[in-house]
Amino acid sequence: MAETISNISLAGVTKRYGDVTALDGVSLVLEGNEYVSLLGPSGSGKTSLLRAIAGFEKPDSGRVTVFGRDVTHLAPHKRGIGFVFQNFALFPHLTVYDNVAFGLANADTPPAADEIRRRVTDMVRLVGLAGLEDRGVGQISGGQRQRVALARTLVTEPRLILLDEPLGALDANLRMRMRDELRHIRERLGVTFLHVTGSETEALAMGDRVVVLDHGRVAQFAAPDVILNSPANPNVARFLNRYNVMAGALRGEAFTTTYGDLPYGKRVESSDAAYGIRYDRISVLDEAAPAKGVGIPVTFVTSEYLGSAVMFFFEAADGHLFEVEHHLGKGRMPEYRPRARYQLQWRPEDAIVFG
Numbered sequence: 001m002a003e004t005i006s007n008i009s010l011a012g013v014t015k016r017y018g019d020v021t022a023l024d025g026v027s028l029v030l031e032g033n034e035y036v037s038l039l040g041p042s043g044s045g046k047t048s049l050l051r052a053i054a055g056f057e058k059p060d061s062g063r064v065t066v067f068g069r070d071v072t073h074l075a076p077h078k079r080g081i082g083f084v085f086q087n088f089a090l091f092p093h094l095t096v097y098d099n100v101a102f103g104l105a106n107a108d109t110p111p112a113a114d115e116i117r118r119r120v121t122d123m124v125r126l127v128g129l130a131g132l133e134d135r136g137v138g139q140i141s142g143g144q145r146q147r148v149a150l151a152r153t154l155v156t157e158p159r160l161i162l163l164d165e166p167l168g169a170l171d172a173n174l175r176m177r178m179r180d181e182l183r184h185i186r187e188r189l190g191v192t193f194l195h196v197t198g199s200e201t202e203a204l205a206m207g208d209r210v211v212v213l214d215h216g217r218v219a220q221f222a223a224p225d226v227i228l229n230s231p232a233n234p235n236v237a238r239f240l241n242r243y244n245v246m247a248g249a250l251r252g253e254a255f256t257t258t259y260g261d262l263p264y265g266k267r268v269e270s271s272d273a274a275y276g277i278r279y280d281r282i283s284v285l286d287e288a289a290p291a292k293g294v295g296i297p298v299t300f301v302t303s304e305y306l307g308s309a310v311m312f313f314f315e316a317a318d319g320h321l322f323e324v325e326h327h328l329g330k331g332r333m334p335e336y337r338p339r340a341r342y343q344l345q346w347r348p349e350d351a352i353v354f355g
Contacts (some may be wrong), residue, residue: 007032007160007192008053013062015048015216022048023059024216030160030194035186037207037224038196041239045216046196050162053194054083066160077108082153082161086168088145090137090152097133099148100124103156123155126185143174150182154189161186163195167202179206200240204228212236230266234274234354243276243352244322250355258318259296265349273355279325281350284312284334287341295345298322300336312336314344 008030015023022045030036040046051057053064055076064072071079090099101120104111111119124130127147137145146166153161166182167175183206186193197203203210204224212220212227220232231237234245246257254261255275262275277294287297298314301321310333312324322344326333336342 007067008194009063009065010049010053011063011065013049013052013059013064015045015052015057015059021216023052025062026216026218028211028218028221030192032159032192033190034208035183035193035195035206037203037210038194038213039200039203039210039239040198040213042198044213046198046213047164048216049213050083050164050194050196054081054162055079056083080158080160082156082158084149084153084161084163084166086165088149088166090145090148092136092138094137095133096129096135096137096140096144096148097124099137100151100155103152107156119155120151123151126154126188127151128181142170143178146170146178147181150185154185154191159191161191161193163193165196165198167197175202182206200242204240212239214239230268231276231352232268233270234272234276237274237276237352237354242278242280244279244282246275246320247273248275249273250353255353255355258320259316262294262351263348264351264353265347266352268352268354270354274353276352276354277346277350279311279323280327281346282322282324283345284314284324284336285343285345287343289343289345291343291345293345293347294351295343296322298342298344300338300340300342302338303336305333314342 010026010028013023013026026049038046048057052059055074059072063070066079066081097120100123101116104116104119124133127150129144129147132140137148167178170178195206207224209222210224210227211218214235219236220227228240228242231240237243237245248255248257250273254263257275264275296316298316301313301315304311309325309327312326314322314324316322
């Protein structure tokens with residue numbers, strides 16, 4: 001991998017806080033002009049990785065290279081990297097215009113006043129805030145404050161933008177709109193975004209590629225469809241919140257579980273043995289229905305309406321909870337009787353075995 005043509009390269013980056021290892025030998029290469037989502041559960045090292053790249057945290061070992069230059073020990077403001085904080089970190093006493101202009105006006109070698117005015121005006125227009133330049137940041141909405149934070153970063157013309165859960169403080173409707181706006185702005189400017197999120201939906205929807213962190217290590221780095229359809233290990237499958245994952249042991253052409261030997265279609269090499277089937281690949285039939293493929297007897301527990309889909313929850317004899325997703329575009333919502341017995345069925349070729 002040639003670091004000189006990469007936006008950023010991490011080689012064996014490790015960061016510890018006392019006895020806790022936040023980053024464990026992370027190696028990663030981001031190419032130019034792409035949107036990369038960084039996904040993982042709380043405590044997986046997402047924010048620590050962003051801060052190590054930005055220079056806010058110094059790695060205990062390893063190397064951070066940006067555009068062919070080793071910046072591991074370089075101050076944050078000399079790395080040419082932009083950072084958008086989760087809480088936006090705007091200056092409450094400054095106007096929208098002055099917040100956006102702050103980085104330029106306080107640079108080691110600030111541009112001329114006319115150049116600052118031109119760049120700030122252009123950036124405010126790009127993020128859709130024209131006409132709000134003289135307002136205080138307390139006089140605008142949450143989505144507009146998010147745009148101010150983004151404009152303040154972009155106006156300094158970095159080639160890499162780090163975003164630490166930038167949509168986390170927004171309501172659900174605004175988050176959906178800002179997803180499209182962030183991608184549109186990135187594409188217009190041709191810079192690379194590395195976007196940290198704890199939402200698997202957000203990561204898959206926004207990223208050209210997705211990094212999945214697990215206990216401070218890169219568990220998988222691939223396109224969203226690859227990660228969704230071929231998770232690298234059981235933990236990645238769990239993070240995606242799309243798979244029922246069962247424990248057991250791989251024995252030849254079947255996977256042995258408490259429900260018997262289950263056939264499967266795809267095998268993924270992994271040190272952890274597990275059997276996975278996606279929520280939307282399962283059919284719910286009467287308990288006495290003839291077996292076609294894999295069948296597991298269950299009891300209906302409850303359902304959860306999500307708008308475009310419904311999640312149904314079933315309990316197996318050993319207490320394991322299975323989730324089944326029904327998209328309403330495929331037909332009206334089925335009705336199941338509380339505590340009634342049913343059978344879950346799926347095709348073996350839809351199942352993934354790890355081991």
